Amino acid sequence: MAEITRKRTGEFLRELFSILLSTQTGLPAREALHQLAARVTLSPYEADNYESGGRRFEKIVRFATVDCVKAGWLIKEKGTWSVTEEGRQALVEFPEPDAFYRRAVKLYAEWKASQPNSDASETVIGVLKPSDEISDELDTSAKAVSVTFDEAEEQAWSEISTYLRAMNPYEFQDLVADLLRAMSYHVSWVSPPGKDGGVDILAWPDPLGTRPPRIKVQVKRQQQAVSVEGLRSFMAVLGDDDVGLFVSTGGFTKDAEFEARTQEKRRITLINLDKLFDLWVEHYEKLTDHARRRLPLRPIRFLSPLT
Template sequence: MALWLVRAGKYGEHETRFLDDNRIYLTWDAFTETDLSVAKDYEGVKALMSQRYPSEPSRRLGNWSGQVWAFLLAMKVGDWVVVPSKTSPTIAIGEVVGPYAFDPKAEPMYRHSRAIKWLNKAVLRSAFGQDLLYSMGAFLTVCEIKRNDAEARVRKMAANGWRDVFVNTTASVPSNGGAESQADAVDVDLEELARDAIGKLIIQRFKGHGMARLVEAILKAQGFATYLSPEGPDKGIDILAAGGAFGFERPRICVQVKSGDTPADRPEFTQLIGAMQSVKAEQGLFVSWAGFKPTVLKEVPTHFFSVRVWNEKDLVEQVLANYDKLDQDVRAELPLKRVWMIASSEE
C-alpha cells in the first residue's frame, strides 16, 4: 500500500468538489478531451505529454508526466491519499476505492478522477509531525509520500484518534539517497512549513485561556482598548474591544475564542451572536483554532457585515502581521525572526 499527496488546486478552488463528490480529480486542463487510459505505462504518458507540449524542456515534461502517471497507473485501490486544504488548517485523508475513470460528459476540469472513501475530511495540521508536514509541503500536485515511514504512521494515526504516534517537531531535510520519494526530491513550500511550526508553538504555549490572551494582544496591537474576561465560564464573551484610548468609540467588538481541537459548531456561533446583543456590540469575532463545521460556515455570508471568523491559519497570519507591535511578554513567549528568501520562479 502507498500514501499519495493530491492537491485540490493551487488556491484550494477544487476542495469542495473533492470532498462533496467523494472523488479526487486530476485537474489538468491540457487533457480535458483525452481519455488517459490509452497510456499503458510511464512512456505512454510521456508521449502524450510530448505531443501536447512539444516545446517544453525534457525535465519539465518528465516532472509533469510523473504526476499524471502516478494518478493514472501507480495509484492503486486500497492506497490512502492526503489532500491538504488551502482554505483551512486541515488535511483530508481518504482511501482509494476505484480505478482511474474518464467522464467526457463532466465539466472539463473534473473529467479525470478516482473514487475515494473519506476517512476524515479535516485532520488538523498540528496533529502531524513536522517531518510529515515537510513531505506534504511539496509543490507537486500528485506524488507518493514515502519518507519517515509516512504511510504506516498515517494509518496508525487513524487508530490513535488522528494523532501522530511519533511527533517530530523539527522538519528534517531529505538526503540525496535514491530511496527518497518524489515529494522529497523537489522544492517544498517553506513558507507553509514555517507557519506550521509557528502554529505548533502557539498551541503549545497559548492553549486554553492563553489563546484569548494572545488574541487580546493582537487587538491591542491594532489599536483597540480591550477587556479580557477572567479564566473560567465566560457566557460567550472572552474579550471586549473598542476604538479610542478608553474604548468608548466604535467599532465595539465581542470576541469568543476556542482553542480546542474540535471545529466550532453552530450553537457556539449563535452564542456569540447573543453575547453581541447583550453587550450592544455591533461586531463580533469568533476565533476557533480547529476551524468551523459547515453549519457555521453557512452562516458567515448572512453575518458578513457583523461577524468575522478566524481559524488557526488566520490567527497565525494575524500574529505575523502584528508581531512587531505585540506586547513584549507575548513576544518573549513566542520568539520569531523575520527571514527573507528568493521566491521560486515556479510559484
C-alpha cells in the same frame, strides 16, 4: 535500474486526488501521503529510500504534484493539499492514469514556457523521456526546489500549529488580545479564569470606548471545529451595535461558516488558526516585545520556487 512509468505516476496521482476529494478541506501533505501508501502496493524500488534521505515513493508523488499545482488542479497552503474544481474535472475527463499525468505535464510545460526569461528550447523538467522513464536524479531539477520549499513550509506550519494548540487557554486568550492591540484596537477587558458569560475579550476602536462598534471576542483553543450551535450561542450575546470576533484553533464547520456569512442582523467574523497566524505575521512589527514572546517568529531565507 528499476523505473517509474508515467502510468504508475498517474495511478499515484489519481488515487491521491480521490483521497483529497473525500475531505471537505483537504489534508496535511504527510497524512495524504500516508493514506496513499496504505492504498497502493509499493514495489521494493518504490518503497526504498534515496541515499540523500526520504522514501522514493513520497519523492515521486511530491515531484508529480508540482505539475498538478501548475496545472491548476491542486492547491498547497501551509502544508495542506486540496483539489481544485479544475482538478476534480480532470479526474473525470482523464480516467486513464497515463493520460491524466500526461495532461498535467503538458500544462506544466505550458506554464513554464509562459514564464519571463523562459527558454522555449529548454527541456521542461517533468516532461518524460521518450522511453517513458522518470529520471532518478530528481534533486538537480527545478522541481527539487519546489519540493524542498513545500517540505520546509509543512514542517514550519506543523510546529507552529502544534505550539498554538498546546498553549494554555488563557495564554492563548492573551495572545489574541495582544494581536488586537497591534491592530490598533483598544482592549478594555480580558476575561480572568472562570466563567466569562460567552465573551473573553472586549475592545473598542478608540481609547475611551466612546465610538462604536464595541468588539466582543470569544476565543476557543480546541481541536474540534465550532458547530453552528456554538456560533449561535456566541451571537446571542451580541448587541445591535456590537461586532463579534470568534477565534477557534479547531476552525468552524461548514454550517457555522454559512451561518456567519449570511447574517443580516449580526456582524461577526470567524478567525481560524490559519487566519490568526497570518494576522500575527502581518502585524508582527507592531507587537510589543512581551507579546512577541508568546509566539516568537524568525524568518529564514532560502531559494524560492518559481511562482
